[in-house]
Amino acid sequence: MTSLQNKVTELFENGTINLLIGFKEAIHKLPVPCFIDNVSQVEQLIFTPSCKGNLSVYLHKTEVKQAKKVGILANTATLRAIVQLVSENQLGDIEKTVITLNTNGELVVFATMDELEAYVQANFPELSEEDKKLLDQLNAMSRTERWQYWTEQFSACVKCYACRAVCPMCYCSSCTVEGNQPQWIKVSSETTGNLEWHTMRAMHLGGRCINCGECGRICPVGIPVHMLTVKMNQDIEAEFGAKTGFSVKNGYALNSFKPGDKEQFIK
Amino acid sequence: MEPKNQYIPYKMRIANIIEEAPLVQTYRLEFVDEKDAAQFSFKAGQFAEYGVFGEGESTFCIASSPTREGYLECTFRSSGRVTKALANCELNDIIGLRGPFGNTFPIEEWYGKNIVFITGGIGLPPLRCLIWNLLDQREKFGDITIYYGARTVNDLVYKEELEEWKNRSDVNLFLTVDPGGETPDWKGLVGFVPTILEQNPPKSENSVAIIAGPPILIKMGMPILGKNGFENNNIYTTLENRMKCGVGKCGHCTVGKTYVCKDGPVFTYDEVLNMPPEY
Amino acid sequence: MEIKNIKSTNIPAFFDQMIKSGKVVIAPVLKKSGKVFFEAVQSYDQVSTDYIQTGFSAKSVVFPKVEELFSFKKDDEGIEITNNLHTIPETVVWGLRPCDASAFNYLTEFFLKENPDTYFTARKEKTTLIAISCAKADNACFCTSVELNPGSTSGSDILLTAMGESVYIELITEKGKAAVETAASLFTPGEEKSKEEFLAKVTSVFSMDEVKVRIKTAYDSAEWKHASMGCFGCGACAFACPTCTCFDIQDEGTQDSGKRLRCWDACGFGLFTKHTSGHNPRTNQTERRRQRLMHKFKYSVENLGIVSCVGCGRCIRNCPAHLNIFENILSVTK
Ligand code: SF4
Ligand code: SF4
Ligand code: SF4
Ligand code: SF4
Ligand code: FES
Numbered sequence: 117m118t119s120l121q122n123k124v125t126e127l128f129e130n131g132t133i134n135l136l137i138g139f140k141e142a143i144h145k146l147p148v149p150c151f152i153d154n155v156s157q158v159e160q161l162i163f164t165p166s167c168k169g170n171l172s173v174y175l176h177k178t179e180v181k182q183a184k185k186v187g188i189l190a191n192t193a194t195l196r197a198i199v200q201l202v203s204e205n206q207l208g209d210i211e212k213t214v215i216t217l218n219t220n221g222e223l224v225v226f227a228t229m230d231e232l233e234a235y236v237q238a239n240f241p242e243l244s245e246e247d248k249k250l251l252d253q254l255n256a257m258s259r260t261e262r263w264q265y266w267t268e269q270f271s272a273c274v275k276c277y278a279c280r281a282v283c284p285m286c287y288c289s290s291c292t293v294e295g296n297q298p299q300w301i302k303v304s305s306e307t308t309g310n311l312e313w314h315t316m317r318a319m320h321l322g323g324r325c326i327n328c329g330e331c332g333r334i335c336p337v338g339i340p341v342h343m344l345t346v347k348m349n350q351d352i353e354a355e356f357g358a359k360t361g362f363s364v365k366n367g368y369a370l371n372s373f374k375p376g377d378k379e380q381f382i383k
Numbered sequence: 384m385e386p387k388n389q390y391i392p393y394k395m396r397i398a399n400i401i402e403e404a405p406l407v408q409t410y411r412l413e414f415v416d417e418k419d420a421a422q423f424s425f426k427a428g429q430f431a432e433y434g435v436f437g438e439g440e441s442t443f444c445i446a447s448s449p450t451r452e453g454y455l456e457c458t459f460r461s462s463g464r465v466t467k468a469l470a471n472c473e474l475n476d477i478i479g480l481r482g483p484f485g486n487t488f489p490i491e492e493w494y495g496k497n498i499v500f501i502t503g504g505i506g507l508p509p510l511r512c513l514i515w516n517l518l519d520q521r522e523k524f525g526d527i528t529i530y531y532g533a534r535t536v537n538d539l540v541y542k543e544e545l546e547e548w549k550n551r552s553d554v555n556l557f558l559t560v561d562p563g564g565e566t567p568d569w570k571g572l573v574g575f576v577p578t579i580l581e582q583n584p585p586k587s588e589n590s591v592a593i594i595a596g597p598p599i600l601i602k603m604g605m606p607i608l609g610k611n612g613f614e615n616n617n618i619y620t621t622l623e624n625r626m627k628c629g630v631g632k633c634g635h636c637t638v639g640k641t642y643v644c645k646d647g648p649v650f651t652y653d654e655v656l657n658m659p660p661e662y
Numbered sequence: 663m664e665i666k667n668i669k670s671t672n673i674p675a676f677f678d679q680m681i682k683s684g685k686v687v688i689a690p691v692l693k694k695s696g697k698v699f700f701e702a703v704q705s706y707d708q709v710s711t712d713y714i715q716t717g718f719s720a721k722s723v724v725f726p727k728v729e730e731l732f733s734f735k736k737d738d739e740g741i742e743i744t745n746n747l748h749t750i751p752e753t754v755v756w757g758l759r760p761c762d763a764s765a766f767n768y769l770t771e772f773f774l775k776e777n778p779d780t781y782f783t784a785r786k787e788k789t790t791l792i793a794i795s796c797a798k799a800d801n802a803c804f805c806t807s808v809e810l811n812p813g814s815t816s817g818s819d820i821l822l823t824a825m826g827e828s829v830y831i832e833l834i835t836e837k838g839k840a841a842v843e844t845a846a847s848l849f850t851p852g853e854e855k856s857k858e859e860f861l862a863k864v865t866s867v868f869s870m871d872e873v874k875v876r877i878k879t880a881y882d883s884a885e886w887k888h889a890s891m892g893c894f895g896c897g898a899c900a901f902a903c904p905t906c907t908c909f910d911i912q913d914e915g916t917q918d919s920g921k922r923l924r925c926w927d928a929c930g931f932g933l934f935t936k937h938t939s940g941h942n943p944r945t946n947q948t949e950r951r952r953q954r955l956m957h958k959f960k961y962s963v964e965n966l967g968i969v970s971c972v973g974c975g976r977c978i979r980n981c982p983a984h985l986n987i988f989e990n991i992l993s994v995t996k
Pocket of ligand 5: 625626627628629630631632633634635636637642643644645
């Protein structure tokens with residue numbers, strides 16, 4: 117058994133958790149999420165750098181909430197998501213045990229949210245090189261070019277909603293894109309409606325998105341949809357000094373007011 | 384001849400509007416095109432897609448009896464985008480209709496038998512078609528008993544017809560409202576339909592029962608009938624899963640391998656027991 | 663079956679001749695994202711030859727992601743309803759894989775057997791499928807488990823198999839024969855021979871006969887939960903799948919003029935079965951994913967006698983959670 121498997125076994129045995137959200141290896145060798153509810157399944161568990169998925173999205177699942185005492189394997193993005201979700205009062209009904217691997221490859225189990233927060237702040241992730249490059253490219257474009265770029269990208273979107281489905285911050289029980297009274301956004305997939313859908317989603321996530329990049333990574337069409345919120349986050353951080361998934365007390369920059377906030381938007 | 388394009392609706396004119404209950408209305412529809420009227424025929428149990436152009440379509444049964452020719456009636460509660468748009472239509476407006484879809488109640492097999500109807504709320508419209516269909520050939524059937532209930536007195540639909548059935552000596556009507564839904568002058572029963580059914584069980588010999596309404600009523604009602612000696616293949620229901628196409632293509636209505644729209648909506652209890660409980 | 667050969671260097675000429683003859687040709691194209699998708703091309707230069715499988719299937723040719731059922735316009739006389747079925751062009755799909763081509767057999771059975779679908783019929787009649795057998799496969803491919811193989815001809819009008827300098831051509835249908843007629847001089851008559859050594863090796867992961875028997879009792883398997891808890895309920899698998907046919911019908915425009923469309927939908931979406939009352943017959947993702955898999959391996963067999971998974975592996979490659987359909991079918995039929 118690996119040290120991870122030993123640790124999880126211990127957590128089950130001493131009653132700390134009764135469900136663990138982790139990864140196992142699928143038959144085609146990629147890491148697939150697994151939900152372990154007893155010690156006999158612990159041996160499947162893996163946690164490697166290829167485990168990129170953001171498991172925190174499962175914390176919204178009814179079956180998970182019902183389990184109450186939930187352990188979760190968290191990469192840095194997942195830790196950030198947990199911080200953000202706590203700041204949005206979303207994880208109140210479960211007792212979470214968060215497990216990560218630190219930069220030395222050692223297992224860390226957080227005893228408190230404060231510890232977790234401190235860890236996230238000390239190990240705050242940077243944008244990946246790839247994303248930095250794309251962001252520079254986008255920033256270098258004129259407005260017209262940028263509009264063209266996104267129009268072309270989103271014309272191919274099929275509205276499979278995988279980007280929303282994997283997003284830990286898209287937890288609304290009823291999403292605006294599906295509201296039909298009135299019908300704000302067309303159901304069919306075509307360029308204008310697709311742009312509306314992604315603009316709407318970006319507006320809901322700017323200042324909340326924790327830059328995990330999952331939505332862009334998993335889009336079956338290959339649209340770098342995460343860049344919309346990455347850019348918005350950057351602007352919001354510059355304007356309000358608020359980083360997402362950084363502090364459990366910070367809340368959401370766009371719906372809180374501080375006397376020092378700039379108010380240029382009023383002008 | 385090319386097969387008909389099943390997605391192109393007939394145009395129907397709204398010929399009459401009756402307010403049945405809060406948010407519930409009955410529309411009488413007439414074909415705009417005589418040719419359509421001539422070729423259209425349906426049987427009790429079938430349903431249709433009713434569409435407001437620009438808003439979409441909504442599924443409900445045909446609530447009038449095939450024995451009343453020249454028009455169709457539908458009764459609906461306005462709740463979603465389409466039904467709200469439908470409710471906002473006015474007399475003489477033109478709406479779309481696709482259908483009739485689905486299978487039918489095997490009325491001929493029921494000749495000489497007692498018929499028991501059990502339904503609640505907005506579940507009466509699918510049975511109203513059948514009820515009038517049988518009443519229009521009353522001599523062919525034994526006793527006809529109807530159990531019908533709604534949340535409140537106001538929510539009962541077809542109030543005039545209920546009055547008429549109550550006064551007919553050849554119809555046995557158990558009319559009830561949920562506890563708390565009664566008005567001071569309410570003379571009917573008080574209690575949920577399954578409770579009323581348990582307290583006043585219908586006789587099962589030579590009888591057929593038809594149950595329609597919300598899934599919970601079907602799931603509770605069918606076993607009660609079973610306990611009272613009804614054989615599973617003498618209990619019928621009509622299922623109302625979400626539907627879009629009505630012709631077995633869109634996949635929305637499926638229960639396991641069964642397409643409620645084309646294999647149903649009428650099923651016997653036996654058939655229902657053989658499906659996964661996904662309705 | 664009629665066999666012909668063509669020099670590989672003559673393929674571009676054949677291809678471009680079809681375009682010249684006025685056909686819309688849909689072929690695999692490498693996109694900026696690094697993924698390969700089918701799209702209409704103007705010349706062979708645009709066509710990708712290096713791909714294991716396209717991101718989405720070719721089903722959109724006969725079942726587009728958005729299909730206009732009709733448009734309507736209100737005027738003083740009433741409402742006028744029109745559709746543009748007659749504008750569907752002659753279309754060639756180039757370079758689809760044998761698994762995808764065989765999916766067209768299922769689609770045809772499904773759309774035409776009962777209540778024939780006018781739109782599908784119109785598109786199918788105008789479509790010619792020129793498939794290319796697979797010389798490469800990846801670990802998501804499992805055609806051999808669903809009784810197909812990298813060189814199967816089922817569903818195709820023509821199947822091309824590259825054999826060194828020359829391409830071996832199987833003309834399976836009359837439509838296929840007609841297609842090579844557009845450039846008849848490029849082809850030479852050939853003889854039937856084995857394609858084996860030119861095909862990818864795809865190991866079978868289960869016996870379809872066993873699965874067919876065991877899946878009959880799989881509905882209540884406890885394994886569904888393990889197989890599906892990770893499912894996010896998106897449409898990535900269904901939209902990419904060559905045999906997923908679910909759709910939604912939606913109106914766009916105003917009450918005075920607009921159109922009625924059918925758009926791809928997916929049984930994995932939480933709202934797919936939800937009643938207006940709020941009641942939802944399939945309450946959780948485990949049930950929804952079970953529906954998708956049972957449809958492929960059980961329900962379509964019961965309804966149409968066809969396993970409606972062709973083993974193309976798209977749902978595996980596209981799944982954000984990396985769920986693997988054949989692993990799951992194995993576990994629930996254990
Ligand atoms: S995952 Fe990609 S294709 Fe799907 S809705 Fe999001 S952007 Fe569109
Ligand atoms: S896109 Fe907006 S409304 Fe939809 S789930 Fe995400 S945050 Fe909620
Ligand atoms: S692609 Fe994966 S996550 Fe999305 S619905 Fe299909 S199985 Fe579920
Ligand atoms: S279910 Fe998956 S593997 Fe099977 S045909 Fe569909 S996409 Fe391909
Ligand atoms: S309503 Fe479309 S398949 Fe039944």
